[in-house]
Structure formats: structure tokens, C-alpha cells
Amino acid sequence: MGLLSQLKQKYKTLSIVGMAKNAGKTTALNYLIEEAMDDGVMLGITSTGRDGESTDLVTGTDKPRVFLDAGTIVSVPVKLYDLADAGLEILRMTNYSSALGQIMLCRVVESGYVQIAGPVSTKDQKAMCRDMLDLGAEIILIDGAVDRKSIAAPDASDAIILSTGAVLSRSLKKVVEETAHIVGLYQLPELEDGPARDRILELQDQEKIMLIKGNKIRALDLKTGLSAGKFLDEAIDEATEYVYIPGALTNSVISDIHPAKMKTVEFILKDPTKIFIEAMHWQQLRKKGFTVKVLKNIKVAALTVNPRAPIGYSFEHEALLKAMRSAVDGIPVIDVKMGGEFSETV
């Protein structure tokens, strides 16, 4: 049984997200599609509307162009319909729009290549995934952000498949370290249900820093912690239990906070993509007793590794797989280029 057949049992929608450009996201997508064909899984395929890829809209170079088997449900913008090599039965004209116009949901009738694009807004994306499931898709693969920094909304899918690879660094150790760091951040614990969570959810639209002690909540007149570290430090006292930061969590926010205070409060963030602290520094902070929880974390369903960097160098594939597997315990890691069973033990 392939990776996808296993994931299918746990998740309905999976985003494939790259750690960086050229980390092998499209290769990963193709790999999963092939697996679906082999296992007879009815796929839904779409993509996040936003991406920074420089694309030629007409020829579609660089745009994910994937080979789809008959039966697959796919989202195609009106303008790309005629460019598809596959035979597509139009099932529904949606009201969702992409950069290339209105999106249609189609069923592949004659297998072939299709260029995919999806809705721009996350809300539409979620609604469209539901439509695709209605139309018979068993699991939906979303061709996600090219670069993890641009994941806008972690709740667009049930879980992500993170593509990482040699492109991150010439040092294998560093590639593994950075990837493990991100996986660690994504899986940060969520703030437990309770009064603190309720109050934050209630007030979070104000986008303000909030201090919570017991039943009391206080909103500071600061939007993000950026350059506001000192004010924040002053506002935290012994009784403060949680600090909610709506914006980015950066070194500068943390650096002004007294180490003693750091130990007593828990920092709460919207989601893990708000953290902009490097692996090393993060480890040091953790040692000092710095704890962070999020309102919504990101489930990492699997990792794909690409041992090659586009500028030429590459790693020994077994070594990369082995190192990555031991660094992210419990998450399946596959090399989409070299293949091999994902469950293969080290």
C-alpha cells in the first residue's frame, strides 16, 4: 500500500508545500498522483491561487502541469480549459475565481496533461474542496505554496506534505536541521480549550496583543510585537499567564523580555507560520524556558526529500533519507526521485 492510500484514511485534503523553491514540490505532487493511479484512488487536484512563480500564462511553463488519469476531479480556470491535453468533462462552473478567471470543476474523461489552478481566497478553497468531495473525490491534493513562508492560512487543508531538499543548503546537516525545526514549529501544541482560549478567540479580530491572567484579559494598544518588546516587557507581571501576539514573533520581540518573565508566561500565536526565529536561537530560547502555543497548528502528514539542488550539487540519497528520518521521528519520509518504500526502516 502506498503512502497516499495510508494518508487517505486520516485526511481528506492535503496541501503540498515546499520548504523553498525547487524543493521538489511538483515532483512530489506527480509522485502522489502516480501512486493514486496505481492504487485506484479517486483524486481531487487543485492548487492554491497565490504563488510567486514567474509563469508564462500561455505556455504554462513552470505552472504545475500534471498527468491525470480518467476519473480525477480537477479545478481548471476557464482560460486554461482549451489548453488541456486531457479530455475534461465540465461538471460545474463555480463562483470561485483564480488569477486566470473563473474556475470550473472538471472530471478527466481522457487521461492526459492538465494545468491546474485554484481559487485565490482560502475560504473559497475550502468550499471548493467540499464541492470536490461531493463530486466523488476520495482525497484532495492541493498544490500549495512554493515556499513555506507564503503559507497564508494553515487551515486550508487537513494536513500538509512538506517538500524539502538539497536546495536549502550545501550542508546536509543544515538541510535536516532546518527542516526538523520547521516540522517542530508546525507541530507546536495548540492552546487547550478553556477560558483563555475562548477570550482570545473572542477578541482576536482586534489584532491586538493581549495579556491574560486568570479571568482577566487586557488588550495592549500595540498591533504586533515588532519594536514593541519593551512595552511588552513592562506590561507582563508575575501574575500574567498568557501573552497573545497577533502578528509575527521575531527575535526583536523576545529580546527585550526579561528572562525571568519568559519562564512564567506562555506565548500564544495564531499559528506556527507567525514564527520567524531561526533553529539555533529557537533551541536556546527553549532551554531558557520559553514556551509557545498556537491557536491552530499544522499537521505534517509526510515529508518528501529531493537530494538534488537545481544548481548542480546533490547529496547521497540514502544518507539524506536516513538523517531526515531520524530527525523527524514518526513522520513518513520519502524520496520522490529515487522512490523506495516510505515505511522502510532506517
Added chain:
Amino acid sequence: MRLSNVKTRSETGLDHVMQSINVMTPFGKKRLKSIVPFMPGDEDRLNEEFRKLEELLALADEKPQTVELLMETFMDLKDISFTIERSKNNTLSVVELFEIKSLLLKMKRVTELLEESGHQLSEEFILLDIMELLDRLDPRKDRMNTFYIYDDFSETLGGLRKRKRELEISVRKEQKIIKQQIETKYGISLTPKFDYCVSKSNKELVRIIREIPELTPGDEDYLSVTFVLKNTGEIDELIREMDLLSEKIEAEELKIQEALSKDVYRFSGILLENCNKIGELDFILSKAVYARSKNCVKPRLVPGHKIVIEGGRHLVVEEILSQKGKPYCPVSISLQDGVTCITGANMGGKTVSLKLVGLVAMLTQYGFFVPCASAEIGLSNYIHILIGDSQSLQRGLSSFGSEMEELKEILDHSKDRSLILIDEIASGTNPVEGLALTKSLVGYLKTRPYISLITTHFDSVTVGEGIKNMQVRGLANADFNRLEKELRYANRRERIEIIQKYMDYRLYHVDNDEEIPKDALNIAKMLGIYDEIIENAKKFLNEGR
């Protein structure tokens, strides 16, 4: 010649009503946008419009579910008249054909809904038959809202595609056999794509794989090499045949698209007419739904020039009041050619009554039902409301200046059967000249074939032959003791609301020599103006007499 200007349409509240009616289809929106008023002489056509409205009102009352389903069908209709017109000289794309099919299915649905309702509707609402075209676009007759150049469109196409699929399977079968052979022979497993990637550090393995005759090195760099399945002569032959077939399939698909486009063109007149019918149905239905929700009635059209309103409500004011949970006090008024003045207490709703007359007249002439218990309307050639607004101040004109500018416009444009509504003219200048000007204007209007309605505070304006005087009942019948008690502990906002509660907004006819009640000081006092000031004002009043 136009009936009214932009300001009159917005000040009377007509614009508000037009924005409130819920037209759903692009065709209905087009119809609403191109609305033109009915003018004197158009009474028959207007009555016909009202009859259609009543017809749909009856449908909405008797078959609310049909109307709901109709609106649901209207909801995501797209305007594809451009595509329909394009079919004349062009081959429509698959997406365009899909949109045509969707539209046809919607038309079929509308026809079915109307038939099922058992209501015999007017010709204007009955869509023309499009089943022949639908059958062309839906050869399987499954009536699903999906589209593709299906195999069923032509036998040739079905055959070609079938052959191509067979070839695809043969290729894959052939490749699978080779894959299996390799796997059992050499003990390696290929990916589903029939390739095998080897790390170059494993020199021995690379060497062995290179020896495998069925594989050929594909993608390669200094660390790894990917081997792919070598095509056998047989596979090459199959692929060549597939390419040829693909070409034929494409040509056949295009042929079908061309034929379908011709069919669409053949029906284009019918399609466009049906779009207009849907627009008409949508437009009038939304007017009917609005009329029902706002308790509007059909105005009775009369040949002479007159406006008789029984229990009229100004819709905008009523909406504001109902949001606050307050009742609306309906107003009745009867107007004929000549001047009618409305006088009475401040805060007595004089201006609202003025606007009400404008709204009822405008709604009637634009083919809407009116918010009254009943109404009798003789159509006007020209309708104008002169009312102070903030826009003139923004234009840098004084309120008096802009008023005079607009008065000139009225005088220039008026003709027989005009409806002229004037709110407290010349109140922004000194009372001596203001009074003189107003009196003179009234004298001028009196002799013209216009219905003129003027609100004013000037007593003596209302005196004279041929001038009708209406008065707001105001606080005349209010229980002042209770009113004062309530006011004693009220804050600012509450004061206003209490006065509104005791105010009787109804109009009644008074004789010319009756004096206008002086309520201004009373109301100022109720609103908390210092006693000292009120008392002194009273003193001045007495001295003046």
C-alpha cells in the same frame, strides 16, 4: 422629455425602492436599469404592467414554493448573450457550449416550474420551446448540467476514442510485462512510471543496470542516474498510431463543435427572446414580492390630474421606524390642480408628507405598487421636489442661492400636469421678503395647471382664493400633563422620542382663516431650552400683538 431629475428620484425615495427590489438575473437587472416612466397617455400600457404585477402577485400568494424555486433557478444565471451572438460567425468553445447548455437547462426548469404551478400566465412570461436545441447539446438526454464532447455526439468520435484507449492499454500492458520481466530477472523494482533511479556511489549496481537491455539511461547527473524503459518496436508502433488517432479525434471534435455552434445560431433569436422573457419575469416578480412585503397596493389610474392618497406610508421612514420597533402613522391627502399648503407644528412630519406624495406619484409612474391603503392617481408630465439638502452647501452656494437656482429650473420645465413639491421655500432669508416671495410664488402657481404642494410656516401664505390648507394635527390632542411627566426625567434622545410618540402626523383640512397653531416654543421647551429664554420669547410675542 424627462419626468424628473436625479435629485427628485432620490429625495422622494424612488431610488431607495429601486435598490431594494431584489432582481436576481442579469436580464432582470438590465430590465431594471433601462426602466422608463409611464407618461400621461400611457395609462393603458401602465394598467397592463399592473395587471402583470397582479398576476405574479397571485402566483406568489398561491404558490409560494414555486416562486421560491423560480428565484433559486434565477440565482446563478449568467448573461451569455455575447456567446449567443458570437455563434453567428464563430465556432463556440467547449466552455461556451457548456454555458449554453446550462442556460437551456435553466430555461427548461423555468418552463416546468410555471407549468407545474397550474397558473396560466401571460404570453410574456412563457418561454419559447428550446427542447430541440437542448437535445442536440445533450445527446444522452440525461439532463445533467455537465458538458463534454461526449462519444455520443458522433459514431466516428466514439470509435476513434475507443481505439485510442485500447492502444493506451496495450502500451501499458506491454510495459507492465517488461517491467515484471525485469523485476523477476534482476530483482529490482521500478516506479509506477517505469523508471529506476540509482545512486552512482553504488558503482556495481550502476554497472549491472546498464547491462539490462530493456532499460536505457535517462536523466543523469554526477551523483545518480535514472534508467527508463526502452521502447520496443512494438510499443513505438502503437504510440505512432495513437498520435495519428489523436489528430483525427481533434478534427472530429472540432467538426462537432462547429455543427453545435450552427445549431445554437439557428436558435439565437429564440434564446435571446427567452432571455428577455426571463428578465421580464424576474423584474416583475421582484416588484410583486416587494409590494407584498411592504404592503403596497395597485394605484387606481384616473384620466384627470389628481393625487388621492389614503393611509400612505413613506417607505424609507417606515423602515427606519420599524427597525426601532415603532409604528408608522399613515397619512391621507387629496390633491388637485392648484396650490395646497401644509402647515403645522415643528416635528410634525410636514416634509415626510411632502416626500410621500412625491414617492407615491413616482412609484406609480415607474410601474410600481404604492405604499398606501388605497390611491388614485392621474399621471403627471413633470415631477419636481424642491427641498434643502447638504449638496448645495458643498457646492459653495448658500441655501437661499441654491433654492432660487432650483426654483428657476422648476419654473422653466413645468408644463401642464406638473407635480411641484416645495419644502419651506425662502426660510433662509429675512421673513419679510421671504413671506412676500412665497406669497407671490403661490399666486403664480395657483393659476397654472399644476398640482403644487407647499410646506410653510408663514401664516398668511395660506390665505386666499383657490388655496387649500392642510394642517398637521401635531400635539393638539395630546395629553400635556402626561407628556410633561414623561419628559421630566428623560435624556436628550428620549425627549425626541417622547415627542414623536405624542405627535399626531395626520393631516386635516382647515379653513383659510384659521390660525396656524404656534407650537415652536412649546417644543423648544420640551427639548430643554432654558426657561429664561422661552419666557422672554413669549414676552416678545405678546408685545408684538
